[in-house]
Amino acid sequence: MAYILMLVTVATLLKILLTFSYTSTDFEVHRNWLAITHSLPPHKWYFENTSEWTLDYPPFFAWFEWALSHVAALVDREMLDINNLNYKSDHTLYFQRGSVIVTEFVLLYACYRCSLLLPKNIGKLSKQGSSSAESRQTLFMVLIAFSCGLIIVDHIHFQYNGFLFGILFLSFANLIEGNTLWSAFWFAVLLNFKHIFLYIAPAYGVFLLRTYCFDRLKCSWDVIKSFSFIRLFSLAFVVLTVFLVSFGPFIYCINQVISRLFPFKRGLTHAYWAPNFWAMYNTADKLLAIAFNRFGLISLNATSSSTSGLVQNVEHAVLPNIPPWFTFVLTFVAMLPCLAKMWYQPCVSYENSVNQFLRSVVLCSLSSFMFGWHVHEKAIIISILPYTLLAVRGTQTDARFFLFLQAVGHYSLFPLLFTSFETVIKMCLCLLYSVFAFSAFGYIYGFKSGWKLPLVSAHGNIYLYSLLGLEFFCSFVFPLLPVAGRYEFLPLMLRSFYCAIGTSVCWLKIYYHALVDLDANNFAISKVSVYKKKN
Template sequence: MAAPIGLQRVPFWPVFAVISAFKLLLIPTYRSTDFEVHRNWLALTHSLPISKWYFESTSEWTLDYPPFFAWFEFGLSQIAQFVDPAMLEVTNLNYASTQTIVFQRLSVIITDFLLAYAVKECCACIAKSNNKQEYEDLISQPAFVLAVLLLTNMGLLLVDHIHFQYNGFLFGLLLLSIARLFQGRNLEGGFWFAVLLNFKHIYIYVAPAYFMYLLRSYCFTQSHKDGSVMWTSFSITRLISLGLVVISVFALSFGPFIAMGEIAQVISRLFPFKRGLCHAYWAPNFWAFYNVADKAVTIIGVKADLLTVNTTQSQASMTGGLVQEFQHTTLPSVPPIATFVLTGLSILPAVIHLWRYPSGPRGFLRCLVLCAFGSFIFGWHVHEKAILLIIIPLSILSVWSYNDAQVFLLLSTVGHYSLFPLLYTQPETPIKVCMMLFFTIFSFCALQGLYQSPHPDAILPHLPLLNPLESLYILGLLPLYIYTDIIHDLLGLGERLSFFPLMLTSVYCALGVLYTWLVFYKRTLQRGAKIDHAKQS
């Protein structure tokens, strides 16, 4: 079958080759503790029987991913034993020989081929929807813009190829699942998402969108009457087929541990609620504001002689970069159940909207983004890297609508900036700044080429697709960076207020995250209002 017109001229694989070459240059860069995490997982899956995988605790970095990822590490270890057998010794803590570093770095780069394939499938869906259009140049093609946005995503490069993780191929599974839904291959889309959940359970955050979409748009049959879609009957056969696919994947993943009577131990590793409300680095979400409010009330209360607290202990527990439980000093401490309820309430309107107004895969994708938003903003122990779970799917929507492109530009800029504290070493500073500039400049220029600015008559200057106030907020990242990375230490505040730069970054970025969430939510719900109005007319 010939490729759609919009995809024939896209140099997809050359773009992937260039970015892969760039990843090779990042091999010697800084590595976080996640490098040792995955080295330890290589060792324990290789050296121990499966019955010991989720019990082993020689290292503090115990196995806490679902079984498919454990088997993935086991597969890598079969190759690693020929590279450097010492890396596979469980007692070799913090082992990092040159061979080990190169092997683990290359394993991330090579598994990104799955991401590349999934991006190609998503680009084909974009190209098909624009099949009748001709474009003057390459950069004006939505498929090409999407390919670059996904393959060169600054956050993925920073987190996977410097900080060190395997998010690339995991997002590949997510994008492949999304592409299959856009292609009408719903069972296959559900299958790949079930596989993804058994690699990394953080994606359970967006599971409500999959559940509702597949139930509404696959298990119910539809007919057309008077130009409108009518949902006429429920197919029990389709429900059973979908259930069998999902159950089979989970049975294959968790079945051995159920048979060994170890499922409770596996679950306790997957959901460790004793890790505290916030991660070592504050994610830019609602709880950043809550933590700051607690500090402010505490400081004011102490100075006004209304409170007597150990402020040093409070400061250390909340901003010392430790993964642990802590108690808020003045405001009520937040239990896991509270974050669960808030997260559920935040995504409920989106899920209900998807049920009431099934508008195909695009409606599903909007619901998925809102589910990711809700879990990031209100979730328990949210990693700052989870912002990518919003940015990556939103990239697809950005090449369809300038309203979504506006949200994407604002969120991707502030979201990627919020990852800067992950790389705090000086040699990586120019790398992360250049990566940020390249991706941000390309995003603004490419999306401006796809759409005319929604504010052509604005009196004040503004960035492409953004209004003046949004533009001012984005430009505010520059003085924020200058203060947190330069001025703060020059003023001699590094030791006395060591927490302040991180707190300032989290709170400033949280403003942008919450703003884009509200804007995107409003526009999504307005679509339903327009549909109701059209029906009444």
């Protein structure tokens, strides 16, 4: 317990030191939400539009802001004035930064619970390595407490993701313990705090149905015979009760709430492209537009609007425009294989079932990230943080893909911090976190340290090291070029496109690992066969 307190103390001090770093428009967003929820009655919250940053999170988060606002009133009441747009006093800064740090303790507590539940029977994979539960527990807590992604997104850029992921890991902890209804409860609560976690809802739905409402060891038609209506009713009662408590007070204006939660007019991609399939699609359209313009096939003013840097509907110049429904269908199709695998391949060991579930969580979130509508680059942490737990619980292959994904994903967050003061900070954060992660997992699996990154292929090493060259060009070389003013969007496009290649390859490899080459597959299948023979 002493080392946990030391980790928390050091991590908290680091985050306090970042108090005066850059804050994005999200800082003003949350200040405005404090003002809305404090100054107006609940029935007006989702109608208020004095600021362009209207309330667009589910009701539980609105009540969370309401609770914070009563503390904020003791610090600086001016921040709670709806008409004080872009208000940012020192006291406001201290309060909002402090609220992120304090509420993140929910994540640290939840992850500590998860760390205590790591499998005790993970044997050494080499004579030099050490994969004991204790070493993995320490590694997991360090990776969470000093999460590069959370520091960039929450403690510099400004959001409350640490608190929200704390609720998610509370759900994970209860699920690992076998407390299915409590796990479902916490996940339902999470959805009513931030609806982006719908990304992983299919994995939860299939796993809870398969392991709680049916006998997870049954196959084929035996599955139907094992169905328990009472358990389904219990599960539905817990989830629906949470939603009723959340949305009940707003039922009279439910259409207005839903229109705020799902604004489909924001365009295919965010102003800063997330490194996903659509970043490659946009890049291909831009290159084709330039080529077609060169040969006189299209006029210059018909080129793509995707590089305007604005949040708007994207009009492609050459490739077909993508409607929202198409991204939903594509995302659902991308999720189906891992969901089908979780349903049709039972695991005798509950530990294997949990690992299979966590892989599905990662794959569902990555599929949504790769093909979803108007995906923010920040959404990559919805894949990275659950993968952190799987990396310390699962196989060497899980650790390998986690290391690659976290390096690419964290680097893709760099455009969020575009001021010169944060350039060194974000580079140091990403490098130190990656160096520690690679070294720690290398130690666990008995790999010698050196310039070659452990657990990553030769091609992976080349790709990851080339990120250093890409960043050097984008940050230090490109601004000195004569064309920098004319093509100011180019560094962002290069980062997004290059990272999109990495996330795409990682997504495909994780899928292959989960469906075809899973280390535990043969063990699980053979155990099921033995179980059937005995019964």
